[in-house]
Amino acid sequence: MHNTGNPDDHDHIYFFLDNKVFNYYNHTLADGYPKEIQEDFPGVPTHLDAAVECPIGECITDSVLFFKGNDVHVYDITTKTVKTKTWSHLPVCTSATRWLEHYYCFHGHNFTRFNPVSGEVSSGYPKDARRYFMTCPNFGHGGDYKIRKCSEAKIDAITSDDAGKSYIFAGPIYMRLDTHRDGLHAFPITRAWKEVTNGVDAVFYYTNKIYLIKGDQVYIYNTAAHYTLIEGYPKTLKEELGIEGHVDAAFVCPNEHTVHVIQGEKMRAVDLTATPRAVTQVLPMSLIGIDAALCSAEGIKVFKGSQYYNYESPRTLALSRIAPVPQNITKAMIGCEE
Incomplete structure (x- = not known):
């Protein structure tokens, strides 16, 4: 129980x-x-x-x-x-x-x-x-996910929900971690979000909903109902967030109502409580080429290739002229091989 x-x-x-x-x-x-x-x-x-x-x-x-x-x-x-x-x-x-x-x-x-x-x-x-449920000779895992070396790892998007579950997207698969006791598990993205194919560009969680950004489209799913696509979606980035162009990463910090959208050399803040939603702040980025970002109570992790950087806040992420010492993605994070 x-x-x-x-x-x-x-x-x-x-x-x-x-x-x-x-x-x-x-x-x-x-x-x-x-x-x-x-x-x-x-x-x-x-x-x-x-x-x-x-x-x-x-x-x-x-x-x-x-x-x-x-x-x-x-x-x-x-x-x-x-x-x-x-x-x-x-x-x-x-x-x-x-x-x-x-x-x-x-x-x-x-x-x-x-x-x-x-x-x-x-x-x-x-x-x-x-x-699927056990390791037996001559029987492989039923999914298409192949374990890669950590030095070759690349995360496309990452987020976590209020229950502490983490969702990591890489190519056509996503990995979910509920607790370290349960372990990390990989599935095709279309298993949970059947309308989204060929990967995602960015993802963030807000008020029991998970937002998947692919190209100029935003898909919003209700997490309380087995990831049910909300009626009327997908919508364009312009309609939903008041922005245009390719999105590299997006994140919402705990107990906040602003999504920070990283687009190349700019980071845009969008107030999620406003109607219609619109950009409230634009900050220049010193670190470019970002793949994904995650904000938690411990700060912000920014992923670039097989490494990530720790920042204290969105402002330090945007305004720091010297990047923190990069750390390597580890086996514990995404199940890669050392």
């Missing part, structure tokens, strides 16, 4: 065996366990095949999906009620997991991605788990 509103459940692991449930925290069995499944999860049957947590926003309420044969028992964590659905089109799951807001049913050595509310199966499934 990770997303439940009850702190007593957070980071607890539940095992189901026959008619019993075991509750572990920090590898220690909680007091009073094992229990009958009905004691903790009334209405849920015994001898289950699989179970997976589904937080509100992805399911209608904070829930757990329990699988038994073709039946799915949706347990509401708050009300402790159960609704049973039959998904005969979905293979019988021997295990299930939630990963990066997607849901996977494992059956044999295959897996199938499904919608946790409707049970709808995504196109292209089932797939072989040995190509």
